[in-house]
Structures are given as structure tokens and as C-alpha cells.
Amino acid sequence: MPLYDNHTIKIYNTLSGEKEVFEPITNGHIGMYVCGPTVYSNVHLGNVRTFMSFDMIFRYFKHLGYKIRYVRNITDAGHLENDDDVGEDKITKKARLEAIEPMEIVQRYTVDFHNVLNTFNFLPPSIEPTATGHIIEQIELIQNIIDNGFAYNVNGSVYFDVHKYNESNDYGILSKRKLEDLIHNTRALDGQSDKKNPQDFALWKKAEPTHIMRWPSPWSDGFPGWHLECTAMSTKYLGDYFDIHGGGMDLKFPHHECEIAQNQAAKGQDPVKYWMHANMLELNGARMSKSSGNYINPAELLSGDNDIMSKAYNPSVIRFFMMQASYKSVLDLTDDGLKAAEKGFNRLMDAIGLIDKLKPSAATSSFHVSDWKQKCYDAMNDDFNTPILIAVLFDAAKFINQIKDGSATLSQHDLELLKETIEAFTFDVLGLVDTAKENTGIDKLSGAVDILINLRKEARLNKDFALSDKIRDELIAAGIQLQDGKDGTTFTTN
RNA sequence: GGUGUCUUGGCCGAGUGGCUAGGCAAAGGUCUGCAAAACCUUGUACAGCGGUUCGAAUCCGCUAGACACCUCCA
Numbered sequence: 097m098p099l100y101d102n103h104t105i106k107i108y109n110t111l112s113g114e115k116e117v118f119e120p121i122t123n124g125h126i127g128m129y130v131c132g133p134t135v136y137s138n139v140h141l142g143n144v145r146t147f148m149s150f151d152m153i154f155r156y157f158k159h160l161g162y163k164i165r166y167v168r169n170i171t172d173a174g175h176l177e178n179d180d181d182v183g184e185d186k187i188t189k190k191a192r193l194e195a196i197e198p199m200e201i202v203q204r205y206t207v208d209f210h211n212v213l214n215t216f217n218f219l220p221p222s223i224e225p226t227a228t229g230h231i232i233e234q235i236e237l238i239q240n241i242i243d244n245g246f247a248y249n250v251n252g253s254v255y256f257d258v259h260k261y262n263e264s265n266d267y268g269i270l271s272k273r274k275l276e277d278l279i280h281n282t283r284a285l286d287g288q289s290d291k292k293n294p295q296d297f298a299l300w301k302k303a304e305p306t307h308i309m310r311w312p313s314p315w316s317d318g319f320p321g322w323h324l325e326c327t328a329m330s331t332k333y334l335g336d337y338f339d340i341h342g343g344g345m346d347l348k349f350p351h352h353e354c355e356i357a358q359n360q361a362a363k364g365q366d367p368v369k370y371w372m373h374a375n376m377l378e379l380n381g382a383r384m385s386k387s388s389g390n391y392i393n394p395a396e397l398l399s400g401d402n403d404i405m406s407k408a409y410n411p412s413v414i415r416f417f418m419m420q421a422s423y424k425s426v427l428d429l430t431d432d433g434l435k436a437a438e439k440g441f442n443r444l445m446d447a448i449g450l451i452d453k454l455k456p457s458a459a460t461s462s463f464h465v466s467d468w469k470q471k472c473y474d475a476m477n478d479d480f481n482t483p484i485l486i487a488v489l490f491d492a493a494k495f496i497n498q499i500k501d502g503s504a505t506l507s508q509h510d511l512e513l514l515k516e517t518i519e520a521f522t523f524d525v526l527g528l529v530d531t532a533k534e535n536t537g538i539d540k541l542s543g544a545v546d547i548l549i550n551l552r553k554e555a556r557l558n559k560d561f562a563l564s565d566k567i568r569d570e571l572i573a574a575g576i577q578l579q580d581g582k583d584g585t586t587f588t589t590n
Numbered sequence: 591g592g593u594g595u596c597u598u599g600g601c602c603g604a605g606u607g608g609c610u611a612g613g614c615a616a617a618g619g620u621c622u623g624c625a626a627a628a629c630c631u632u633g634u635a636c637a638g639c640g641g642u643u644c645g646a647a648u649c650c651g652c653u654a655g656a657c658a659c660c661u662c663c664a
Contacts, residue, residue: 133664143664186662268593271659277592278660322662344664345595375595376658383657420613421603426596426657433602436614443613446627483604487612497628501621561623568626579627588627 098124098161105477107340108424110348110371111270115479120339121369126157126164127338129330131347132224134171135205136187138393139212141429142377142384146344148415148527149374149423149480151218153342155525156476158219167333168221169326170209172202172228173309173319188308198309202228212394216411217527223333227325231311234320234328237362238299238313246361250290252302252316256357258295265360267295270371271349297354299324323354331359331367341368345375377418378428379404392429405431409438412529416441419482419526440490445530446588447493448522450500451515458505463495465510469517476525485521492518500581531589541589545576549585552578 105118120126130150133143147168157164172187187198227234238254241247246261247254258267262275278295302316303309310317330341343352356366378384384391392404400408417437421427468491475484492514498504506514522528548567555564568578577588 131664134662140664146664271593273593273660346659346664349593349659350661374664376664378657381656385663417602424595425603428602430602432614436602438614440613443627481604483613484611487604490612494629501629503629556623559623565624572626577627580622580625581628586627 100124100160100162103160103473103477106479107370107372108479110373111366111368113272116370118370120162121337124161124163126162126340127334128154128157128164128166128340128342129326129334129338130166130168130221130341131326131343131351132169132171133209134186135202135209136190137205138395139205139209140384141379141392141394141397142344144212144216144394145377145418145427146342146374147213147218148216148418150342150372151527152419152423152482152525153340153372153480154219154221155527156480159520159525165223165334166221167223167225167330169329170202170206170224170226171322171325172199172206172226173325215394215398216415217529219527225329225333227320227329228309230325230328230332231320233332234324235300235311235313237324237328237358238315238320240362241299241358244361246357247299248292249315252318253290253298254300254315255291255296256299256321256354256361257292258297258357259293261357261361265357267357268353270353270356273349273353297321297323297350299358323351323358326351327355327358327362330355331363335367336363337365337367337369340370340372342372342374345373348373374423375426378426380430381428405434409434410441410531412531413438413441415526415528416444416486419528420486422483423480441528442588444486444489444493444522445528447496448518448530449588450496451511451518454496454499454506454511456506456508456511457499457502459507461506461510462504463506463510463514465506465513465517468492469513472517472521476521482526485526489518489522545571545587549578549587553585 106115107118108114109116128150130147132147133139150166150168154164154166187201190201238247241256242249242254245257247256258275261267267275268278275295279293298321300313300315300318300320302318307319309319311319330338341352341355352371356368359365359367376383379390379392382388382390392402396402397405397414398408398411413434414437417429417434418427420437420440468488471488471491472485475481475488478484495504496514499506523530548571552564552567555561555567571578571587575589579586579588
């Protein structure tokens with residue numbers, strides 16, 4: 097019997113605004129689509145948080161034994177600059193500034209994106225489709241929407257008729273907006289527009305002669321509107337009705353609202369059963385933006401090469417920091433927060449590292465491991481509550497330290513269960529990496545440090561504390577912390 | 591201006607009608623040559639005002655503040 101049969105997961109569905117019991121459309125199988133990055137610059141750290149939230153969700157579903165297809169696209173066709181843009185998209189603009197080919201930009205930043213995600217120990221999605229690889233599908237979709245009367249062609253550009261759509265559907269169902277409010281709040285834009293109404297959005301834009309990225313279509317040589325690719329790729333790979341669609345909170349409107357409208361207009365249904373939105377990442381209490389200077393990119397955060405943080409942080413520390421907050425909450429990235437996370441993370445890793453050295457101490461345990469295990473699942477089943485999970489993991493860390501100190505007992509069976517469970521949740525589900533084990537030279541290092549430990553022991557026996565403290569302090573300076581216990585001295589490398 | 595979310599102890603951050611979140615920092619203790627690490631103990635917080643209730647941080651209203659979206663943005 098698969099593990100998922102024993103668990104009921106609740107997911108906060110943005111569409112209903114409530115936590116709902118998760119029931120896959122097809123038993124044992126899950127289809128999940130997440131809007132990926134636009135690869136015209138280095139990946140945004142906030143983007144990393146969003147994808148990390150869904151990576152955790154992906155990992156938990158896999159842990160439960162689901163067969164899950166996770167699709168995350170690469171937007172390589174660029175979005176329109178704005179509705180009145182005459183046809184130059186972001187990627188083209190950047191390419192011109194840097195005097196290289198658009199696809200060269202795409203390649204460079206796609207590689208950067210994958211490198212960053214690998215550094216943070218992301219699992220690769222099942223499929224990572226590109227917008228430019230699905231132009232035909234997008235053209236077909238536009239034709240469907242035109243045939244159904246919800247789009248119109250003006251001078252080679254095709255627009256979605258929001259007002260017509262809203263007569264028979266609810267435009268604003270996801271973002272809880274009313275079309276009337278949108279109308280009142282749309283300021284009049286300068287310049288001539290082909291659109292019937294300002295709320296209408298482009299499905300296909302005719303390319304200007306200078307525009308490099310262009311494809312032939314029944315309406316003009318041009319390129320697809322920016323909401324269309326996700327509609328085309330999600331339903332192509334996951335079907336006309338799939339389980340989960342995720343993305344950043346800022347995509348809720350207009351992007352996801354438009355996706356629903358496009359699907360309704362083309363196929364008569366919203367293909368998504370559960371809409372999930374990950375919240376924003378702030379930096380020192382304010383929104384991150386390059387223009388304000390309140391900005392740090394992932395590489396700078398990892399290398400310490402920046403003016404914002406006091407030091408470099410291990411990717412697992414950053415991951416731990418992010419997992420300590422709910423994916424639904426705004427999270428504020430600060431140096432103090434990362435420092436606190438680093439200490440907590442190291443404490444957890446130290447405890448997990450101790451498990452292999454523990455010996456079963458009694459036939460009965462003073463810690464209810466199976467109850468504790470259930471708490472881990474309860475936390476995750478409650479809309480992927482990783483902060484609670486981490487709190488529960490710390491309960492185990494405390495207990496492990498107590499066994500080491502001899503103030504708690506654990507049976508052989510429970511010891512194995514504890515090890516298996518804490519490692520599954522820490523490494524498989526949360527995706528953290530044990531930095532000590534990661535250090536491949538650990539065995540040789542261990543031999544060398546043992547020599548120093550013995551020298552220090554001799555010095556202490558001879559009351560040569562100047563020498564013993566020198567050994568201890570210089571090892572600390574080298575990143576090696578000695579730990580004196582009842583059964584001798586051990587060390588950690590954090 | 592509109593829509594939505596939020597305001598929790600020194601800091602971060604869960605919880606959401608009665609039951610210890612957790613981490614970091616802090617204080618006291620155990621251990622130690624002194625430390626560190628670990629363990630034990632301590633802290634009694636929910637923006638303000640009013641209301642509902644036997645009981646509210648949790649529900650409702652108002653006020654103040656923050657953030658997001660409405661315009662490219664994860």
C-alpha cells in the first residue's frame with residue numbers, strides 16, 4: 097500500500113480561499129505546473145524562493161509515493177514591455193543592448209538559472225518546456241479562442257475580448273476583482289491602441305520590421321502574448337484538467353487570471369483543480385528591486401560578495417531559512433535572520449550526525465518515536481507547514497542530545513525509526529544537505545584532528561593549559577569545533 | 591483611488607475561539623582546569639479602541655500602520 101493512502105493532505109486553494117482536502121484527479125498521480133522564469137537576466141532571489149516552495153511540495157509528494165509530473169516552463173520569448181509597446185519584447189531589447197543574438201541571452205541565463213537551482217539542491221522538474229518550442233500550440237489556441245468568439249484580429253494583432261468573455265464568465269474569479277472596478281481604475285493610456293477596451297490583452301502581436309523574434313501565423317508575422325504560453329504548455333503536458341497550478345503571488349493577476357480566461361474561452365473550463373501561490377521575499381523589510389539598490393542576487397548571497405550581508409551563507413542555510421517560514425507568508429531576508437538560521441541549521445545537523453554514534457540503551461524508549469513521526473506528517477499534511485515540521489525536527493534533535501548525555505533511552509527499533517524518519521524529512525523532503533557529510537575529505541581530516549585532540553589531552557593532563565587552549569582556539573579559527581564530553585572529545589566542522 | 595493580504599515576546603517566525611510552537615538572542619544552573627558544545631530551568635507576547643462570547647491573539651466593527659496587485663516584475 098502506497099504511503100499516500102495513509103495521509104490526507106490539505107492545500108490552501110487560492111481560488112476558493114480555503115484549505116481543501118487534496119484529492120488527485122487520478123488516484124496515485126499528480127500533475128503540477130509552475131510558471132517558470134523569464135530568462136533575460138540572472139534569476140531573481142525571490143524567484144528562487146517560489147521555486148523552492150514548489151520543490152519542497154514536489155519532494156513531499158514523491159516521498160508519499162505519488163507519481164507526479166512536474167512541469168516548469170522557461171519563458172524565452174519575452175513578455176511585452178506594455179500593452180502599447182510596438183512590438184519589442186524584453187529579450188530583444190536586452191539583446192540589442194548587448195549586441196548579441198536573443199537566443200544567446202536565453203542560453204546564458206538558462207544556464208545561470210539551472211546552476212543556481214542546482215546549488216540549492218533542487219530536483220529537476222519532469223518537463224521543462226520552452227515558450228519558443230510551443231508556438232504552434234499557441235497559434236492553435238488563439239484560433240480556438242477566435243472561433244469561439246472571444247478574440248478579435250486588428251491589423252494582424254489578436255486581442256482577447258475581456259468584456260465579451262465577462263458576459264458569460266467571471267473575469268476576476270481568481271484575483272477577486274470585478275471588471276467594473278478594473279474599468280474605473282484603468283487610466284487612459286497615451287497613444288493609439290488597437291484594443292477595443294484597455295482591459296483586453298494580447299494573444300498575438302504583429303512584429304514590427306525591426307523585431308528579431310518572430311513567427312508566421314494566420315494573422316501576421318509576430319509573436320505570442322505573454323499569458324498564452326503557460327496555457328498551451330500546461331494543458332499539452334498535463335491534460336485539459338490537472339491537479340495543481342502554482343506560481344508567485346504576483347502572477348495571480350493578471351497572468352493566472354488570463355490563463356483561466358484563455359482556457360475557458362478555448363475549451364470551456366479552468367483546467368486547474370488547486371491554485372497555489374507562493375508569497376514574496378523582501379530584503380531588509382522592503383521590496384527587492386534593482387532600481388532602488390535594495391537588491392541581492394543568489395550568486396552574491398552565496399559568495400558573500402555583497403554590501404548587504406556580513407558573510408557568505410551556505411545554500412542549505414538559505415534553504416533552511418526559507419523553510420522556516422510558511423510558503424504563504426511574506427518572508428524578510430536579513431543578515432540577522434540568516435545568522436540565526438545558520439546556528440539553528442548547524443544544531444540540527446549536529447544532532448543528526450550524532451545518530452550513527454548512538455547505541456540503543458534500553459528495551460523501551462523514553463521518547464515516543466512513532467508519535468513524533470506522525471507529527472512530522474501532520475505538519476506537512478497541513479498545507480506543507482514546514483515551520484512546524486522544523487519545530488518537530490528540533491524536538492528530535494533535543495532528544496538525540498539527551499540520549500548522548502545518558503538522560504534518555506531508546507530501543508534498537510526506535511533508533512532505526514528515528515534515523516530513517518529524521519533523515520527522510522530533513523534531506524528528502526526539505527531538501528537540505530548535510531554540510532559535514534558533504535565534505536569528502538572528512539575521514540582524513542578526522543585522523544589529523546584526532547592527533548591534535550590527543551596532543552591536547554596530554555597537555556591538559558600535564559596542566560599545560562596554554563598549549564591545550566592554543567590547540568583548541570586555533571582549530572576553532574580553522575572551522576573545527578572541539579566538543580568535550582564524558583566519553584572523550586569529538587569535533588564538528590561547521 | 592480600487593482590490594486583497596498582513597500587524598505575535600529583544601529579533602525571526604508558527605498558530606487562529608479555551609490546551610508549551612520552534613529557532614536565534616538573554617538570564618540562572620549542571621558539566622569543565624577555564625571555556626565551548628550539550629542538557630535542565632526561566633521569560634508569559636499577540637498594533638490600538640470597541641463589540642460578540644462563559645471564555646478572543648483567534649470572530650465582528652472602527653482606527654492606525656505595513657505589504658502586494660491594479661503597470662514589466664516571482
